[in-house]
Amino acid sequence: MQALLSYDQSPPIEAPFRFFLTAPVFGILAGVLLVWTGPGAFLSRWTPEALALTHLITAGFMLQVMLGALIQVLPVVAGANMARPQLISRFVHGAITLGAGLLASAFLTFRPWLFIVSSLCFIVGGLLFLGAAAWAMRGVPATGPTITGLKTSVSGLGVTVALGAAMAFGMAGWFDLPLMQLADIHLGWGVVIWAIGLLAAVAYIVVPMFQITPAYPAWLANWFARFSLAATGVWTVVAITGPDAAYLIAALAMVGAAAVFFGVTLSLQRRSKRSRFDTNQYCWCGAMASMLAAAAIWATANTLPAVGEWPGWPTLCGVLLLFGGFVSVITGMLYKIVPFLVWLHLQNLGGGVRMTPNMKKIIDETSMHRQMLSHFVAVILLLVAVFRPEEMAAPAGVAVVVSQAWLAWNLWCGVSVFRNYRNRILEKLAVS
Amino acid sequence: MDTIRELLGDHHRQCDELFAAIEQAIEAGAWDRAAGGFARFEKAMQQHFDVEESILFPAFEARTGMTMGPTAVMRSEHAQIRELLEAAAEAIAAHDADEYSGYAETLHIMTQQHNMKEENVLYPMCDQHLAAQSSALVMQLRDGIAG
Numbered sequence: 001m002q003a004l005l006s007y008d009q010s011p012p013i014e015a016p017f018r019f020f021l022t023a024p025v026f027g028i029l030a031g032v033l034l035v036w037t038g039p040g041a042f043l044s045r046w047t048p049e050a051l052a053l054t055h056l057i058t059a060g061f062m063l064q065v066m067l068g069a070l071i072q073v074l075p076v077v078a079g080a081n082m083a084r085p086q087l088i089s090r091f092v093h094g095a096i097t098l099g100a101g102l103l104a105s106a107f108l109t110f111r112p113w114l115f116i117v118s119s120l121c122f123i124v125g126g127l128l129f130l131g132a133a134a135w136a137m138r139g140v141p142a143t144g145p146t147i148t149g150l151k152t153s154v155s156g157l158g159v160t161v162a163l164g165a166a167m168a169f170g171m172a173g174w175f176d177l178p179l180m181q182l183a184d185i186h187l188g189w190g191v192v193i194w195a196i197g198l199l200a201a202v203a204y205i206v207v208p209m210f211q212i213t214p215a216y217p218a219w220l221a222n223w224f225a226r227f228s229l230a231a232t233g234v235w236t237v238v239a240i241t242g243p244d245a246a247y248l249i250a251a252l253a254m255v256g257a258a259a260v261f262f263g264v265t266l267s268l269q270r271r272s273k274r275s276r277f278d279t280n281q282y283c284w285c286g287a288m289a290s291m292l293a294a295a296a297i298w299a300t301a302n303t304l305p306a307v308g309e310w311p312g313w314p315t316l317c318g319v320l321l322l323f324g325g326f327v328s329v330i331t332g333m334l335y336k337i338v339p340f341l342v343w344l345h346l347q348n349l350g351g352g353v354r355m356t357p358n359m360k361k362i363i364d365e366t367s368m369h370r371q372m373l374s375h376f377v378a379v380i381l382l383l384v385a386v387f388r389p390e391e392m393a394a395p396a397g398v399a400v401v402v403s404q405a406w407l408a409w410n411l412w413c414g415v416s417v418f419r420n421y422r423n424r425i426l427e428k429l430a431v432s
Numbered sequence: 433m434d435t436i437r438e439l440l441g442d443h444h445r446q447c448d449e450l451f452a453a454i455e456q457a458i459e460a461g462a463w464d465r466a467a468g469g470f471a472r473f474e475k476a477m478q479q480h481f482d483v484e485e486s487i488l489f490p491a492f493e494a495r496t497g498m499t500m501g502p503t504a505v506m507r508s509e510h511a512q513i514r515e516l517l518e519a520a521a522e523a524i525a526a527h528d529a530d531e532y533s534g535y536a537e538t539l540h541i542m543t544q545q546h547n548m549k550e551e552n553v554l555y556p557m558c559d560q561h562l563a564a565q566s567s568a569l570v571m572q573l574r575d576g577i578a579g
Contacts, residue, residue: 076545079553143556209544212452273452275459340541353515358534359541 011071011085013345013418018093019068020334021411026060026100027327027404031378033104034397039389045314052107057322058190059122059164060100065330066198067092067129069337070154077205078147080136088132095125103168112172119168126161130154145221149201152225156193160186185236192232192254195326200224200261202333207265210336211281212273220264228257248302259295262288279368283332286376290324316386323400324379331375331407335368338411342418349425356421363414371410374403436488436562437555439570440480443577444547447476451540454524463527470524474517475579477543481510483576488558491569495561502554509546516542 030053034041040049071089074080082088099121106114133154142148163186170177204221207213215221235250266288269281277285294317301313339362346356378399385392434442450473457466489503516539523532562569 076548077552079549141556143552147552205548209548210541212448273449273456275452275455336541340538340545343538344542347512353512353519358519358531359538360530360534 010075010344010348011082011089013341015085015089016068016072016337016341017415018089019064019071020338021408021415022093022097023061023064023068023330023334024404024408024411026056026064027407028401029060029101029104030056031397031400031402031404034385034400035394036397037108037393039385039393042312042315042385042389042393044311045318048107048110050315050318052104054318054322055100055107056104057327058195059096059103062195062322062326062330063096063100064093065334066195067096069202069333070129070133070150070198072337072341073202074133074136074150078137078140078150080133080140082132082136088128092125092129092132095121095128099125106168106171110171115168115172116174119165122161123165126158130158144204145216145225146201146204149197149204149225152229153194153197153201156189156197156229160190160194163189181239185239188232188235188239188251188254191321192228192258196258196261197225197228199326199329203261203265206333206336207268207284211269211284213268213271216264216268220261224257224261228254231257251302252299255295255298259292259299262292262295266292279365279372280332280336282369283328283335283372286379287325287329287332290320290328290379294318294320294325312386316383319379319382319386323382328372328375328379331372334407334411335363338414339363342414346418346421346425349422350429355425355428357417362417363410367406367410367413371403371406374399374406378403434570434574435555435559436566436570436573437551437559439573440484440488440555440577441547441551443476443480444551447473447480447543450476451536455536458524458529458532463524467524470521474521476577477513477517479577479579481514483573485510487569487572487576491562491565492554492558502549502557506546506550506554509542513539513543513546 033049033053033056037049040047041053042050044050045054068089071082071085074082099118102114102118102121105111106118137147137151140147142151163182166175166177167179167182167186169175170179170182204216208215231250231253235247235254238246238250266285269285269288272281274281297307297313297317297320301308301310301317307313339359342362343356343359347353378396381392381396381399385396450469454466454469454473457463457469485507489506493499493503516535520532520535520539523535559566
């Protein structure tokens with residue numbers, strides 16, 4: 001009944017846009033960090049620079065867009081509207097923006113109070129979002145894999161934030177915790193259940209929808225979330241209790257399932273009926289190929305000692321997964337969602353089709369395509385920097401700044417079109 | 433026997449196939465083929481909207497007593513999609529590939545998010561509330577979309 005009553009309430013445009021427009025700021029900061037600190041981020045996944053960079057992308061760029069998109073998408077795919085979306089989004093956005101900024105500073109300076117305050121921000125923002133999402137989704141039946149996937153991934157966010165906050169208190173010296181072990185579990189839940197889980201839940205809908213491909217096979221869509229959750233649950237238990245062989249088998253199951261999802265997505269995209277690829281499709285393909293490569297490197301490093309001994313492989317996996325994978329696919333999604341929401345909200349103001357620019361006139365297509373190319377150049381430079389950090393860290397950082405600033409510019413162009421046309425429509429309605 | 437969700441969800445996919453064929457014709461510069469394809473696509477879309485508005489929505493409204501709920505939203509989205517269809521038809525008639533591409537993209541996303549709401553929320557609710565008359569209703573809907 002909740003879904004029925006809230007069916008026609010679409011969140012105001014400011015609710016998701018607040019998150020979408022903030023995301024590239026964290027992307028720019030990540031590039032600035034690389035230019036400023038040089039090779040440190042590429043020497044090990046545990047250096048302060050690497051930890052700060054990783055969290056600028058995950059807790060900054062990615063979290064912003066993922067939460068903004070969920071606020072928009074829950075009513076459409078599940079009929080689950082958040083109560084007071086404007087208020088919730090304002091508080092959640094404020095909390096996670098402050099939290100991500102402080103967390104990156106905490107890793108760079110190791111000041112205990114920064115860890116405490118940033119984790120409090122994430123706890124407040126996370127609880128507020130999870131509470132609002134759970135309230136909106138209460139009573140929504142799991143009528144398909146997307147809704148099951150959304151519920152599973154949002155629960156993964158809860159575990160990720162809880163573990164991250166516990167570690168932050170540990171870093172501040174409040175508790176004595178096995179931080180390295182907890183960091184791996186935090187990473188596993190954050191990447192596999194929250195981020196890839198959400199990506200898969202959304203992909204079941206948007207890949208066939210945007211790209212006119214066949215649907216995902218039922219065995220994958222029905223079992224991916226359940227299998228990933230079971231494998232990650234077992235992996236978490238054996239991570240604490242051992243033995244090592246069971247830990248590796250459970251981890252291979254988690255990564256293997258994700259790799260199957262990436263591979264199936266790539267194969268579906270090859271069967272797209274769209275006459276030519278657009279920026280969204282290139283971003284998806286690049287992201288899936290990059291994530292598949294990350295999974296292959298992870299599996300090789302964990303099964304072949306000769307590769308596993310190379311200290312650069314975790315950083316290589318990180319670049320492929322975060323920049324090549326998530327940043328690419330999120331960029332592609334923003335280029336569909338932002339123009340559509342601008343169009344939809346202008347329509348709902350009463351503009352009608354004739355007074356509203358069509359989607360291709362909201363963000364210039366050539367500019368989107370070139371920004372995407374600049375992002376792929378940045379990914380390649382980051383990959384080279386893994387092998388030659390001294391020479392390439394700063395150029396890679398500059399490339400990240402350029403591509404993220406360009407993304408911000410493109411998104412702001414969409415907002416500017418919205419403001420111009422909104423004023424015109426409101427003036428016309430006032431006259432008539 | 434199909435459920436309402438299966439029948440109308442499958443018809444959404446058939447409309448997508450017709451939509452993709454128009455894009456391919458325009459990409460090849462075959463405007464006559466594109467115009468023929470668009471006529472078939474528009475007819476299928478109109479039939480789909482017609483059966484929903486004349487058969488499915490009234491049955492749902494009569495059963496639940498809700499006339500200003502989800503069906504009202506779906507009707508208003510049908511009106512927006514019909515306007516986009518008109519604009520896209522004009523671009524085809526003018527052989528304007530850029531203009532068609534802009535309206536087609538908007539039409540495609542608008543239609544897809546509309547379909548998503550129907551398939552994930554409205555159709556399951558219809559299957560649940562109209563279970564007693566499901567077989568007769570599905571036959572009527574099938575006849576309607578078959579033209």
